[in-house]
Amino acid sequence: MDFRKLLRQAKADAVHERNNIPKKVQEKQSTDEQKESTAKLVFAFSPRTVLNLEDYAVPSCHIKSIYYMEEWINEVEEASILEHVHAAPSSAWVELKARRLQVHGGLVTTSFTPSRLPQWLCILAQSFVDAGVFHAKFTPNHALINDYAPGEEILPHEDGPMYYPLVAIISTGATGRMTFRRHRNTSPQDAPFYLNLARRSLLIFTHDAYTDYLHSIDNVGIDNSTAHRISLTIRHVPTA
Numbered sequence: 203m204d205f206r207k208l209l210r211q212a213k214a215d216a217v218h219e220r221n222n223i224p225k226k227v228q229e230k231q232s233t234d235e236q237k238e239s240t241a242k243l244v245f246a247f248s249p250r251t252v253l254n255l256e257d258y259a260v261p262s263c264h265i266k267s268i269y270y271m272e273e274w275i276n277e278v279e280e281a282s283i284l285e286h287v288h289a290a291p292s293s294a295w296v297e298l299k300a301r302r303l304q305v306h307g308g309l310v311t312t313s314f315t316p317s318r319l320p321q322w323l324c325i326l327a328q329s330f331v332d333a334g335v336f337h338a339k340f341t342p343n344h345a346l347i348n349d350y351a352p353g354e355e356i357l358p359h360e361d362g363p364m365y366y367p368l369v370a371i372i373s374t375g376a377t378g379r380m381t382f383r384r385h386r387n388t389s390p391q392d393a394p395f396y397l398n399l400a401r402r403s404l405l406i407f408t409h410d411a412y413t414d415y416l417h418s419i420d421n422v423g424i425d426n427s428t429a430h431r432i433s434l435t436i437r438h439v440p441t442a
């Protein structure tokens with residue numbers, strides 16, 4: 203296996219992935235119409251209390267800045283998230299080659315013009331501050347919702363320097379597999395790290411995992427289920 207070639211390809215795919223989204227997303231900001239579509243729904247979500255992230259470091263993982271929690275949300279909360287995701291009009295979705303996407307909080311390219319998150323995503327954002335995952339100064343102000351049908355994926359990419367380097371991902375609907383592959387300071391021993399993200403789980407990654415690794419999602423529907431995986435990627439984008 204030509205590892206260098208694989209890495210080069212992964213990097214090219216990552217750039218491709220990043221560059222392709224904004225063009226399609228430009229006309230798809232959370233408009234008032236889209237916000238109204240969820241405003242009338244009740245969001246069933248209980249407040250969170252402070253957690254100790256180190257308790258959730260993945261034991262088998264050599265990357266020290268990845269944390270994973272099963273059942274971060276309960277079944278009622280999962281159903282309520284899915285109800286809000288599906289209440290968005292079809293115009294809120296950007297159709298990509300192997301998934302579809304909603305962008306909330308504003309378009310992130312080489313610049314960022316923030317727009318207010320819908321109320322239910324503000325509640326989720328605040329829950330990460332209450333849990334002590336994000337400092338209040340870096341309250342999440344941005345959310346991507348990815349919808350993967352069975353067999354769909356996100357190619358290896360890094361989230362890049364526009365975001366504060368801390369990512370919270372809530373998984374709903376179905377399991378997917380995340381892979382972390384080192385792409386900076388690579389050594390031959392750097393095997394990819396695979397992590398199945400169960401529905402209702404929370405994944406947090408930061409530090410090295412954010413800066414030195416590409417991440418990707420595949421294996422949605424590998425169990426022959428027809429369910430979609432809907433993930434919420436919640437982050438903070440610094441403003442000026």
Ligand SMILES: O=C(O)CCC(=O)C(=O)O
Pocket residue numbers: 346348356361371417419433435
């Ligand atoms: O679906 C996921 O869990 C990952 C999404 C992701 O990497 C991203 O939105 O940047």
Ligand SMILES: [Fe+2]
Pocket residue numbers: 359360361417
């Ligand atoms: Fe990502």
